Amino acid sequence: MEPRTPRRPDVTDVELVGGPEPLTVTLADPDPRWAETFREHRSRILSALAGQDVQVEHIGSTSVPGLAAKPVVDLVVVVGDVTAEEDHLDPLLAAGYVLRTREPGHRLVRTPERDVHVHVYGRGDRAVEDYLLLRDHLRADAADRALYEATKRDLVARTWEDTNDYAEAKTAVIAAILERARVTR
Structure with a gap:
């Protein structure tokens, strides 16, 4: 389905x-419960958005078996129109998620405990393709998975004024991995 106007x-x-929000980054050993947490929240999201044409995927480090990760499960929800917040944001808030970020093309809701992040994008957004490409590549490529984990372990020793600063510090490595993933795709 094509993106809507x-x-x-x-x-x-x-x-x-x-x-x-100041952040102390911790990395946890891979945990099979992350997949179960994804399934639980996927079901919760699909129930909240019943009748809508949405896609819900597990993304981020917790979606890659064998990869150490911040113990935060990330999901991406693809909706027809990210600006139609009454269609997706209101039902997600009613389902118990809380709004954290509203920015061009992206909304982020999370659990009050901050252990699950739900990224909402409109259909056709390049970010969704990149999330899925990175996830699938890291699942398949042991060398890039090890590089990514080593990068995160180097960054974990720092104190971060905001979660976004930590995410930004990984950008160059993620971009290089994505470039290799595009070549091998």
């Missing part, structure tokens, strides 16, 4: 509900 203009700024 947005119902309204998207937001133009980044809104961090609650402001920056």
